[in-house]
Amino acid sequence: MHLDALDTPCALVDLDRFERNATRMSDRAHDLGVRLRPHVKTHKCVEAARIQTRDHFGGITVSTLSEARGFAEAGFRDITYAVPVAPQKLREVVEINSRIDRLAVLVDHMATITAVEETARPFAVVLPVWLKIDCGLHRAGVDPESELAIALATRLRNSPQIDFRGVLTHAGQSYSVASREEARAVARVECAVTRSFVERLAEAGVAVPEVSIGSTPTISAARNLDGIDEVRPGNYAFFDVFQQTIGSCVLADVAFSVLATVISVHAEHQRAVIDAGALALSKDPGPTHVDPACGYGRMVAVEDQHPLPGLRLTSLSQEHGVIEGAGTAALRPGTLVRILPNHSCLAAACFESYRVVRGTDVIDEWKPFRGWSGC
């Protein structure tokens, strides 16, 4: 089927680009001497994760227990749930962990460690746990220079209910950079903060089994990952306009797009409306720190995805996207258009399934694991 036969709005995965992105990151991980545990939150699809883990150990990272359960049932046996675990979710973690080799969780607080122990003890199980540290994002994670960080690691190491997996961080501040060089500098910080903490722990008598870092911008830019065992980039699978703008990729790497239809044209005002709004693209504002006029994605040609600078997607409401520019003169109600989104993780999450294309041929359909609880 040619993609022009699809109902719109529709999510498209360009399989050639996706495979190229997967291979490039796989090769990078080998070259840098680290294991690749891709974060599958970007797509949440079994087919995509299988391609990303080829030639690697098969471990993945997830952002919800719905993903953990779905990927476990699909045969993935080594999963890290990379959001600090809520105490209430630990019963479900114990259950999923019992079916596979390992569902590891993250903690950054004493109360959560207590909850892990109290949940695991009645089942006489040992849960795999990473200590999450903050390397500058200031979201989750314990300050690695604090005494609390040493105390948390010591307790994790000594708990009979816990299999201490090591130290994990995510340099999400890399999304604020404006270039690949700046991302590389953040990667150096990510590594340095983590290595320094591991040394402090060694002085305190706490051996760290492994060190895991993440983020597509830093791993795409890093030249040296000495002291790091594992990386967890996710967005690189699809990339998007944000990653292109900050230098992680070029526009021709973006493997996720939204197909839409023109529904209103006001050529005299150089304006048209498409049937992809906030519920098909998300309201992610994009890389406004680099390009304040970036709008809500990049318009590209339907067939070969070359950029169309004469069309700008300037605003979104629930089911309307407004396009402006001289290029609107060529549009009619019914014209198909294609958009590379600002943030592919959030745009992909708008859809119940993605149509997989090679060129303009629709060859497959992938269904992501949606929602949160996997019960």
Added chain:
Amino acid sequence: MHLDALDTPCALVDLDRFERNATRMSDRAHDLGVRLRPHVKTHKCVEAARIQTRDHFGGITVSTLSEARGFAEAGFRDITYAVPVAPQKLREVVEINSRIDRLAVLVDHMATITAVEETARPFAVVLPVWLKIDCGLHRAGVDPESELAIALATRLRNSPQIDFRGVLTHAGQSYSVASREEARAVARVECAVTRSFVERLAEAGVAVPEVSIGSTPTISAARNLDGIDEVRPGNYAFFDVFQQTIGSCVLADVAFSVLATVISVHAEHQRAVIDAGALALSKDPGPTHVDPACGYGRMVAVEDQHPLPGLRLTSLSQEHGVIEGAGTAALRPGTLVRILPNHSCLAAACFESYRVVRGTDVIDEWKPFRGWSGC
């Protein structure tokens, strides 16, 4: 079940508030002498639409053909699909229209009228069509002062394949106001532009069967709707922080909220993290034109929803929400929190179902119609 037993993140509908909002708008419509055709895109649930249409004629407005099909199958027989219809979707419109009294569509372009005629003719059917005019939003809709607007209406009136329903507009610019008084002024423009166009059409010999206007801010504020037959507000069912900020409602009217769990606490930095991120709240920036520091919603007490000004939801990533403020001192991993979102239509769209509560008792679950095509 008490709501504290729910898995998070979870969408909550406060039924007392919802019913009060529905009754108030129903009464307003009666008082203003107009029919109420609620826009159900905010919730997309049959149970909610049944409550909203009590004491009215039963017509509803939808934003997707998935909604149109779902509500038609649930017994709703008079539906307006209030997004300019894409030519490719007309086959499905014909099919759904054949099962109920009326599935009306919107047009604002000659090419779309041609498509309506060409699709309807082989089936020997007459499709109900509204002419969409622009009353100042500059999104979809023909300029009512243009010659094109007269030509479109004339053609709709004369087409054997079309049941011309009338003139329809949506004053979406009312979302840019800062007060109820300003919304009232927009409502006056919405009515005046529409009435003036109807007069122009009468002079041109085109009778307009009905006039339909919309938007929660304008209908909530309007004092006079002379010349208007029908109103299509939608957001009023749930309201949200945006509508409260611009004066459409008070915070105690907001009937939709998200329940979340604290997963990380860094009291020394007055910061905590919750398990509701962009995929549970949307990245709608909220009423930044009135309150640049509005953040991503309003934190309220779990039990009685009183505002908690000591907690601000300052940033969202995919599955993390960051809370800041002195109130974080009282939080622990596992603490439940509740958020009134910036934009309830977009936040509700993040969930496969909503838990319906009276006070803190969970009494029902509503499932919305998701996606676009209803095939």
